[in-house]
Amino acid sequence: MTEAPRKITDDPYGAWHLIRRLVMEQASAYWRRYALAFGLMAIAAAATSGSAFLLGKVINQAYVDRDLQGIMFWSVVTLVVFSLKGAATYGQSVILTQIKNAILANNQRRMFHKLMSESIGFFSQRHSSEFLARLTAGANSVTEVLNLLINAIGRDLLSLIGLVIVMVVQDPFMALFGLLVAPPAAFVVRKLVKRVKGLALTQFTGNAQILETMQESLQGIRTVKAFSLEKTMSDRIDANIAAVQANADKMAKVSNRSSPLMETLGGFAVAASLMYGGYRVVATGATPGEFFSFLTAFLLAYEPAKRLARLNIELNSGLVGARMLLEIIDSPPSEPDDSHKPALQLTEARVEFDHVSFAYRPDEPVLNAMSFVAEPGKMTALVGPSGGGKSTVLALLLRLYEVQSGEIRIDGQSTSTVSRESLRRQTAYVGQDVYLFRDTVRANIAFGKLGATEDEIVAAAKAACAHDFIMGFPLGYDTPVGEHGAQLSGGQRQRIAVARALLRDAPIVLLDEATAALDSESEKLVQEAIDRLARGRTTIVIAHRLHTIMHADSILVVEAGEIVEQGRHDDLLRRSGRYASFFRLQQRHATPLAPADATA
Structure with a gap:
């Protein structure tokens, strides 16, 4: 029995499914602000198209009609159009950045809260640097994908449509010829997408390995120094960085392979337009304004067309990071919330x-x-x-x-x-390997009982035989303990841990x-x-x-x-x-x- 062919929606982390999720789950909450940004993009696109059209008017007023008053009028109109475009571009950029920051912050919160719902066993199977990579690169990738989508639709597509309209109005035949560039470019880009996805995943893994080596070397710096492992760790991170660099070089080659094709095809189209447009002006009496207006619209359309041609490559590259984030968020918590269960009621604590x-x-x-x-x-x-x-x-x-x-x-x-x-x-717990947070002595004791008063903190420190050495510091209870309490001795860390447990009562x-x-x-x-x-x-x-x-x-x-x-x-x-x-x-x-x- 032959296996049914896989559909594009079968893979829960496939490009189509991920894009749909990001739009519905992440972007939909900001649809009003996206709509405003989209409207501003439409204004900017219209202004871009209008500037190409107005150029033809100015050329005709100068070289055909020789009307100075007309030149002044259309020049002022052009100034207004460009000013309007600048204001609209500024507005949509600010709105999109604010949305990006909000989504980024929300995903970082979601990721951290999800990690806090996992059991010790979950973390024992992974390196902590993996979560740092997923938290930073993954959350950024989500916003990059959404920005790519809205910019592709609101900025590039609308600008391209407006400029194509100008081209068709000025010369339908040349416009049709220019559009013939698109199919071969789309074919080449489609071939590159699968390769880019593999390289993007390798790049993510390589960056996580760099973080892992860096984190282990810094956290274990005493061991590194004691065993003269500086060169060993340097060699290890050099190898990781070299692998990432080589992969990034491959990514640069693959993702930019469409550029030579686009430039060559664009060159053919521009050259043909120049020859055909020049012929029409010289042989058929077409106005130079139409020729310059068409050519301007064609050249302005080139950049958004190139970005749209590369959209699939950049989307699939960004979706790898988004997948890394969502895989953690989607996984069922290994320590699920059980706040609905009754609270422990103690009488004797047996x-x-x-x-x-x-x-x-x-x-x-x-x-x-x-x-x-x-x-x-x-x-x-x-x-x-x-x-x-x-x-x-x-x-x-x-x-x-x-x-x-x-x-x-x-x-x-x-x-x-x-x-x-x-x-x-x-329960109050004190272990052999005391963990102190990078904060003050006071804050680390106060973690035993949130909202504890100063008197309670001091009383706990005194009972833990810690008050005297704490007061021996110039800043007393405001003394920073350093990362993992590195600025304190082992006995001092233990006594602060006991004070924290005493405060918990x-x-x-x-x-x-x-x-x-x-x-x-x-x-x-x-x-x-x-x-x-x-x-x-x-x-x-x-x-x-x-x-x-x-x-x-x-x-x-x-x-x-x-x-x-x-x-x-x-x-x-x-x-x-x-x-x-x-x-x-x-x-x-x-x-x-x-x-x-x-x-x-």
């Missing part, structure tokens, strides 16, 4: 994992029917080797990922049946190796702040340094996604099991600090 299983990849389980209870107001510690599933426990509790089997309950309410926002509002506290990367002095200060944070709250803590959780109410030893031991510190040591082995191993490798030299 957390229960009931036979919870989870895997990031098929056939590679991370948690295997894990069950445990974190009692309200107490500290539950998760310890064990890396890769055992400890951090996954916190991720599932925050619903950064969804449980695949089993159930997580808080005060008897399944976390899957309540809204994510209400769940996360009841949530009944459930999640700590993911919050002191693992700190020196002993910083660890002591951060641990003191964490003790204040955990006091009276249901706390689940992941610990690498076991001495930091010796006082925990319950210690769970996690291996291969299962809890192999559970109890308090002293009980687990007496059992001489896995926990005792971990603890003794750390004690054996711990090197006590040498006492300071009193004479130093």
Whole structure:
């Protein structure tokens, strides 16, 4: 059975479908302003056509009628026409730019809001530079496509129609001859479109790779410097840039292949018009005004005709970027809005994992029917080797990922049946890799509770042992922290993170190796702040340094996604099991600090 031929509308991201979507979904909201711009374009097109017609009048008044008064009159009319064209062109340019800016801003908002509705798993499969490329190039491409369409119809097509009318009025035969240029030009352009689409997609991918290398090199500049990777990263971005440059050169060659044909065909048409027009003036007594008017209209029509001939190439190039944007916006959110679900209502903040299983990849389980209870107001510690599933426990509790089997309950309410926002509002999280936004110290603490007062921020900083070092900065709480908090030490970043969590005042506290990367002095200060944070709250803590959780109410030893031991510190040591082995191993490798030299 033969397969039915594909229609032009079958591909949801084909040129026809995309153009229809952009017009109906994006441009339709601004149809009144587009109509005004279109009207101004019509005035400018009429003025362009009128100027060609008026030139013939002036020529005839000067060389045929020799009427000085007529020359003055038509010259003034020409001035008015050109002034009108200038005003109309200015007006439509401003209107189109304002519409472009509005659509660009709207698409940037849509893209960002869509990304905020995606899960952690969605981002783990892609590089962040891809989204930057889609956000910038994609949003710009949408406005470029719409501007190409409105300019092609309102400016170029109307101008061409008006100038063709002038040509037909002056000499129908020469006008018909001039229009014979169009079919061969359209045939050549059609052949180039498919090639241009492929090159445009390669260009987009190449630019994304440049962004990726640039972003990784700058964000990992410490590693780059420490391992002398400057030349390696420079070679990598040189290769990316060279590939993009080569592709851009191909694009330039392909997209401009129509120009030689258009110029040659235009040259033939102009030469023929000159010969035929000159013959009519000399041999048949036609007025020179008709000849000059026709020739002017023909030459003025050449540029809009050339732009219309290239329209398909430029549209398909722009539609590649539009597709990159819409593919993300159209995809179903991996973390769909669940604000319609009931809010989490806490009484004790008792957390229960009931036979919870989870895997990031098929056939590679991370948690295997894990069950445990974190009692309200107490500290539950998760310890064990890396890769055992400890951090996954916190991720599932925050619903950064969804449980695949089993159930997580808080005060008897399944976390899957309540809204994510209400769940996360009841939790405070501090991780090993603290993320601080490029803002002030005050703003980063205040993110824990939007609208917090100055007194609340300061109180949280004091409780987190951060107030003293903050006030040691010349700008105090107004001190910028730099990108990712690069202007602060590791211990300072951690204490600001604890202050942020304290300000949140949530009944459930999640700590993911919050002191693992700190020196002993910083660890002591951060641990003191964490003790204040955990006091009276249901706390689940992941610990690498076991001495930091010796006082925990319950210690769970996690291996291969299962809890192999559970109890308090002293009980687990007496059992001489896995926990005792971990603890003794750390004690054996711990090197006590040498006492300071009193004479130093």
